[in-house]
Amino acid sequence: MKPQPLLDAASAxxxxxxxxxxxxxxxxxxxxxxxxxxxxxxxxxxxxxxxRAQRIAEFATRVAARLEAIRAELVELPDATxxxxxxxxxxxxxxxxxxxxxxxxxxxxxIDDLIADSSxxxxxxxxxxxxxxxxxxIGQVEDDRFYLADAFDASLATARANLARAQAELDAxxxxxxxxxxxELGREELGSDEFIVMRAELRGALxxxxxxxxxxxxxxxxxxxxxxxxxxxxQRRDEAADAVAEREExxxxxxxxxxxxNAAGLNATTIALGDLDLxxxxxxxxxxxxxxxxxxxxxxxxxxxxxxxxxxxxELVAAGRAFTPLDLALDxxxxxxxxxxxxxxxxxxxxxxxALCVAFGLPVPAARAxxxxxEQIAWLGLGREGHVxxxxxxxxxxxxxxxxxxxxxxxxxxxxxxxFARTTTPHEGKALQxxxxxxxxxxxxxxxxxxxxxxxAAAAGVRHFAVRGLRGIPAPPATDxxxxxxATLAASMDYRVAEVGAEDASRADAIALTALLGIDQKFxxxxxxxxx
Amino acid sequence: xxxxAEILRAAQSIGxxxxxxxxxxxxxxxxxxxxxxxxxxxxxxxxxxxxxIGRDGEASAQKTLPKPRLWLRPRTIxxxxxxxxxxxxxxxxxxxxxxxxxxxxxxxGRTRTGGFFELGGPPTASGVREVVDxxxxxxxxxxxxxxxxxxxxxxxxxxxxxVAGGAAGAATMHEAVAEIAALVTRLRVAAxxxxxxxxxxxxxxxxxxxxxxxxxxxxxxxxxxxxxxxALSGRAATEAxxxxxxxxxxxxxxxxxxxxxxxxxxxxEPVHFADAVAAATLLPTFDVYRGARAA
Numbered sequence: 001m002k003p004q005p006l007l008d009a010a011s012a013x014x015x016x017x018x019x020x021x022x023x024x025x026x027x028x029x030x031x032x033x034x035x036x037x038x039x040x041x042x043x044x045x046x047x048x049x050x051x052r053a054q055r056i057a058e059f060a061t062r063v064a065a066r067l068e069a070i071r072a073e074l075v076e077l078p079d080a081t082x083x084x085x086x087x088x089x090x091x092x093x094x095x096x097x098x099x100x101x102x103x104x105x106x107x108x109x110x111i112d113d114l115i116a117d118s119s120x121x122x123x124x125x126x127x128x129x130x131x132x133x134x135x136x137x138i139g140q141v142e143d144d145r146f147y148l149a150d151a152f153d154a155s156l157a158t159a160r161a162n163l164a165r166a167q168a169e170l171d172a173x174x175x176x177x178x179x180x181x182x183x184e185l186g187r188e189e190l191g192s193d194e195f196i197v198m199r200a201e202l203r204g205a206l207x208x209x210x211x212x213x214x215x216x217x218x219x220x221x222x223x224x225x226x227x228x229x230x231x232x233x234x235q236r237r238d239e240a241a242d243a244v245a246e247r248e249e250x251x252x253x254x255x256x257x258x259x260x261x262n263a264a265g266l267n268a269t270t271i272a273l274g275d276l277d278l279x280x281x282x283x284x285x286x287x288x289x290x291x292x293x294x295x296x297x298x299x300x301x302x303x304x305x306x307x308x309x310x311x312x313x314x315e316l317v318a319a320g321r322a323f324t325p326l327d328l329a330l331d332x333x334x335x336x337x338x339x340x341x342x343x344x345x346x347x348x349x350x351x352x353x354x355a356l357c358v359a360f361g362l363p364v365p366a367a368r369a370x371x372x373x374x375e376q377i378a379w380l381g382l383g384r385e386g387h388v389x390x391x392x393x394x395x396x397x398x399x400x401x402x403x404x405x406x407x408x409x410x411x412x413x414x415x416x417x418x419x420f421a422r423t424t425t426p427h428e429g430k431a432l433q434x435x436x437x438x439x440x441x442x443x444x445x446x447x448x449x450x451x452x453x454x455x456x457a458a459a460a461g462v463r464h465f466a467v468r469g470l471r472g473i474p475a476p477p478a479t480d481x482x483x484x485x486x487a488t489l490a491a492s493m494d495y496r497v498a499e500v501g502a503e504d505a506s507r508a509d510a511i512a513l514t515a516l517l518g519i520d521q522k523f524x525x526x527x528x529x530x531x532x
Numbered sequence: 533x534x535x536x537a538e539i540l541r542a543a544q545s546i547g548x549x550x551x552x553x554x555x556x557x558x559x560x561x562x563x564x565x566x567x568x569x570x571x572x573x574x575x576x577x578x579x580x581x582x583x584x585i586g587r588d589g590e591a592s593a594q595k596t597l598p599k600p601r602l603w604l605r606p607r608t609i610x611x612x613x614x615x616x617x618x619x620x621x622x623x624x625x626x627x628x629x630x631x632x633x634x635x636x637x638x639x640x641g642r643t644r645t646g647g648f649f650e651l652g653g654p655p656t657a658s659g660v661r662e663v664v665d666x667x668x669x670x671x672x673x674x675x676x677x678x679x680x681x682x683x684x685x686x687x688x689x690x691x692x693x694x695v696a697g698g699a700a701g702a703a704t705m706h707e708a709v710a711e712i713a714a715l716v717t718r719l720r721v722a723a724x725x726x727x728x729x730x731x732x733x734x735x736x737x738x739x740x741x742x743x744x745x746x747x748x749x750x751x752x753x754x755x756x757x758x759x760x761x762x763a764l765s766g767r768a769a770t771e772a773x774x775x776x777x778x779x780x781x782x783x784x785x786x787x788x789x790x791x792x793x794x795x796x797x798x799x800x801e802p803v804h805f806a807d808a809v810a811a812a813t814l815l816p817t818f819d820v821y822r823g824a825r826a827a
Contacts, residue, residue: 078628096614096639099625141624147644148622160645163621167646187823188534192564196793196802196822216799221821241647245620252619 031277105133128265338467381418561792
């Protein structure tokens with residue numbers, strides 16, 4: 001899954017691309033390959049994007065109770081692509097590859113059973129999978145093992161029986177030789193192929209067949225040669241072993257040939273498995289994050305009800321708090337104002353995240369949505385700094401980032417601007433924001449510019465949205481704990497966004513928030529006095 | 533004397549189902565000892581599991597030398613790398629592990645007929661642990677041909693360690709005995725006493741760290757995770773073991789030593805060698821080649 005060319009790296013980082021990629025990551029090597037090829041839908045592919053999201057949602061509904069079972073099968077699925085490729089080239093496969101292929105075929109059948117009543121997903125199995133699965137089933141031992149069994153070839157069974165007899169004969173003859181020598185040396189056993197005979201313990205000559213390999217002052221290092229009978233038995237055993245090896249290889253060649261003949265069908269199933277894996281991952285995401293398919297518009301529009309920015313929601317839930325879902329209807333460029341810590345940035349991030357989901361054909365975390373496809377989704381605000389060079393001021397960095405975004409000159413642009421020009425004077429900052437909104441309007445871009453500066457929407461002639469803000473000025477918590485302060489703030493803040501008049505002044509509530517966060521009262525009073 | 537059976541008995545006497553054969557170096561009779569134990573266990577009708585730490589796991593400069601193939605009897609369970617599995621005789625493939633080794637993925641198999649097999653396993657200690665656990669789940673006895681730095685996989689378990697030492701790599705018998713004794717001393721570091729003051733070492737106890745502890749006359753227990761974390765040799769090891777109270781969280785259980793008195797470049801007098809090792813280690817000491825135990 002690649003964000004480019006839809007998102008630059010900085011925008012991908014800020015808008016939660018990595019979070020989304022993790023949330024919809026597949027489980028199998030087949031899914032991994034499909035996932036690596038996943039690209040955003042482009043303008044003109046609205047129907048395809050919407051269709052994919054609808055299929056995912058439908059699949060999530062139809063197999064809801066079996067999603068985890070399917071995922072578990074995918075996790076355990078062996079990667080048979082290498083075996084299929086080698087067989088296709090004429091290689092004779094080794095037994096571990098047959099185990100992989102057998103498990104592959106068996107797993108495909110089990111997954112087909114699990115998705116049988118899902119019209120959103122065609123069966124994975126085909127004639128090739130059935131043929132190879134049946135051919136290899138002969139070697140299946142219990143549920144999950146493989147052996148090149150006698151039943152593959154009658155001559156193999158015969159050859160193995162011959163080998164067993166030859167080996168038994170050799171063991172007996174050689175065993176007698178070893179036992180005889182051990183007896184003559186006064187030992188229970190020889191212990192190893194090479195053995196030591198102490199000169200002091202040797203009475204007379206070494207037993208027949210014992211060869212001295214090395215002499216030391218007090219002992220002899222010896223080995224026991226094969227006697228005539230043992231040599232003959234060894235030769236018969238080796239011939240029998242060669243016969244078994246030849247027949248085993250013949251069976252492998254036949255099985256490999258079966259795989260080769262069915263390679264096209266097997267490959268088709270591996271591709272289908274990759275698609276299914278992506279579907280399952282997306283369905284789990286849809287299910288767990290309560291997503292719905294958006295209506296994918298051919299216009300540059302971003303409308304949603306009760307939308308959530310999932311990466312932040314996950315953090316809030318972990319902290320025992322909840323995300324306040326957002327409603328918005330945005331086309332072209334607009335201004336967003338609101339108090340500090342009121343969620344302006346989160347509103348922008350939510351816009352970007354939902355647009356991202358739609359671009360990849362995913363259901364969105366909202367109750368309802370109508371969203372267009374964009375050629376570029378850009379973030380301009382905190383979070384980009386690390387991606388531009390080091391000696392420039394934050395203002396310069398911001399301007400260069402804007403230049404980079406605008407230079408792509410893509411007509412379908414969604415740009416999310418978080419307090420552009422905040423580090424210059426309010427007067428010039430406002431002028432720059434108005435100019436930016438003018439440029440976006442010229443380009444018919446969709447975007448939202450969050451700002452604390454007053455009158456920007458009116459000056460630019462664009463719509464004005466505002467976070468509703470504090471319901472009242474909350475009293476600071478009794479403790480000096482930041483978490484308590486944030487909880488108090490969350491209880492007092494109305495994070496919802498609504499359209500307001502272009503001339504409506506924004507409220508920052510910054511001094512109240514400063515008090516809430518624990519700055520001493522004398523400081524706060526001085527700030528209010530300075531405010532007049 | 534049936535040496536393999538004696539070593540097996542020593543391990544069983546402490547309830548061990550895993551036997552890890554480690555050596556002071558290459559060509560010290562490790563594989564010979566393993567083979568003797570394996571034959572004994574198989575002859576007793578036990579379901580045996582065999583593994584090796586892998587060809588590249590040796591703590592030796594000669595890393596690329598192949599290990600000798602072992603003749604495995606029917607119904608032996610083994611771990612090896614896909615690249616080392618012989619085409620014939622075909623073995624039952626039990627499981628393909630996600631573990632990797634230099635010779636390919638690790639797999640578990642079971643012999644149906646006797647044949648020569650080369651064992652190979654994962655190069656990491658955690659991989660060895662996984663292999664041992666998998667084999668234990670399928671076997672009565674698991675025997676591992678392993679390098680010392682991988683024996684940590686056994687630490688804290690009910691496994692037994694057999695130390696093999698030999699004439700290879702040591703110029704004199706005295707040196708060889710000292711090497712074996714030093715290894716045994718290191719592997720037999722006792723469990724720490726939670727009720728006594730201790731310093732816990734994070735990672736390996738190096739010569740520098742040991743020197744610093746010695747210099748300040750440290751009397752508390754010096755605790756490492758397992759004996760393989762004591763990275764001391766020579767004089768540093770001698771001093772540290774003599775003057776520091778070295779302990780570990782997860783001890784090992786060394787049950788026997790084996791000797792190989794023959795090396796390509798020299799030989800030792802086997803009876804004296806075995807007796808010297810037994811005296812230095814206080815372990816039952818066996819000479820597989822001679823079929824004898826030190827007095």
